[in-house]
Amino acid sequence: MNKTLEFLKESVPFYLATNEGDQPRVRPFGVVLEYEGKLYIATDNTKKCFKQMIENPKVEISCMNKTGQWIRVTGEVANDDRREVKEFALETIPNLKSKYNVDDGVFAVLYFTKGTSTIYSYTDEPETFSL
Numbered sequence: 001m002n003k004t005l006e007f008l009k010e011s012v013p014f015y016l017a018t019n020e021g022d023q024p025r026v027r028p029f030g031v032v033l034e035y036e037g038k039l040y041i042a043t044d045n046t047k048k049c050f051k052q053m054i055e056n057p058k059v060e061i062s063c064m065n066k067t068g069q070w071i072r073v074t075g076e077v078a079n080d081d082r083r084e085v086k087e088f089a090l091e092t093i094p095n096l097k098s099k100y101n102v103d104d105g106v107f108a109v110l111y112f113t114k115g116t117s118t119i120y121s122y123t124d125e126p127e128t129f130s131l
Helices: 002-010 048-055 083-092 094-098
Strands: 014-020 023-029 032-035 038-044 058-064 070-079 107-120 127-130
Touching: 002 032, 002 058, 002 070, 002 107, 002 127, 014 048, 023 048, 032 083, 038 048, 038 083, 048 070, 048 107, 083 094, 083 107
Parallel strands: none
Antiparallel strands: 014 023, 014 058, 032 038, 038 107, 058 070, 070 107, 107 127
């Protein structure tokens, strides 16, 4: 988990893929954190990507770091509507406070219920981790 989290934090933006029907949708994301040992992302529950993840929780994240390694995070996500996780996200990533607050009815955090992450490179064997 730690390698996955650090890789994503160092490689912002990372790209999140969802599905809309039979069409993949990809967009840049920048918020990732760990809470209770789980990998979380944050978004706005009025966005299409949120609705897509609720309808089909299978997602992938990918990005490349400055050294030329890349990561693929594959799994399923679920919405976590608990106040304490939202408060933790806002404290951990203070710039979110300019857009969201715990009681706005819009701020959403989702976590990986299952999945794997694999870090690739042109020179080394891939490293795979369970989420």
